[in-house]
Amino acid sequence: MNWMEKELEQLADASLERFLCDSGPVPDCPGYTVRGGRVLLNLASNDYLGLAQHPAIIEAIRETLLTEGGGSGASRLVTGNRPPYGRLEEALAAWQNSEAALVFANGYMANSGVIQALAGRGDVVFSDQLNHASIVDGIILSRAEHARYRHNDMEHLKVLLHKHRDKRRKLIVTDAIFSMDGDQARLRELVSLKHEYGAMLMVDEAHSGGIYGERGEGLCHELGLQNEVDVHMGTFSKSFGVYGAYVCGSRTLIRWLINKARPLIYSTALPPSFIAGISASLALVQADHWRRERLLSAGQLFRSSLFAAGFDVGSGDSPIVPVIIGDNDLALRFSKELEGEGIAAVAIRPPTVPEGTARIRFSLSAAHTEKELNDAVVRIHHIGLRLGVVSP
């Protein structure tokens, strides 16, 4: 096992080693986290709507835990499929205005399972260069050809679609909001290219579900494109504040996935208590418009303040706000200084982001107040000046 030590040393020398670090919730303060005994403003979580500590969700989980027990005991195709699953899937399909829905254990398994089920040898998957790792891994597992197009470059995608026009099945897959940049996919153009080349279109709404759309349905709904997308995927681990994932689409799609999606077939069903928690969260996500409104305006305020302070915040307009730093070590130092100033925000480095684009990824929550964010911007600006990331 010596090779591991050696390669770990190399990672450490390049400021690329990753560490686990304990964090915990702060009672009654959903926008904060405890780390190393200190309370920090949490600008690193994906609990966008501030629902993870919501009493209605906790109570639903607790009640079901007491009646149904800890685990589901088997795959959904064996004895793990309890009635609340079906009820949740009906509610999800109604929410998304789709024919059917299917719950997966998490977003990683949903993406890897769906892509493997839709494409195989002889097929091609067109995937944005900045898509999430679970999409990339799904493509690798599918054994289909991976046609990676430059980020949001529709001309490049078109060239690749043309090149592969005679392939058996073609699947275009994209994040709706890119997780490390916070910018939007060009969904309208993707829809028209899908029609032009007879491809399927899959959209991952992990960072847009709950946030966009009248009832939090996601960016496809916000843009009126919900009927143009063949596979609509999202997670319950971010805006919903729980855990798990969903896929919505036609009845045929869901029937196919039940038969072909390996992570669904060969893995134990989510515990029933989680299903109860997700159902409680779905009701809140649909009803609590104020959370979406507050989150989106917080995102705009925070982004424009950091931009005005001289930071490179990319081109997005979502509640994910990157501060691009470039150098890995400098990004790590920035993150440590933030912690010293009472802010939790992590340094994201390659391979999660391309070489030379290490960054601090700030992610906001409806739980943050304007004052907290304004104060945070002042502290971030001071650190930026101290480390030479921005000039006076």
Ligand SMILES: Cc1ncc(COP(=O)(O)O)c(C=O)c1O
């Ligand atoms: C775009 C995207 N898709 C999928 C996932 C995986 O979701 P989950 O955390 O539920 O496994 C993530 C999570 O980080 C993500 O950012």
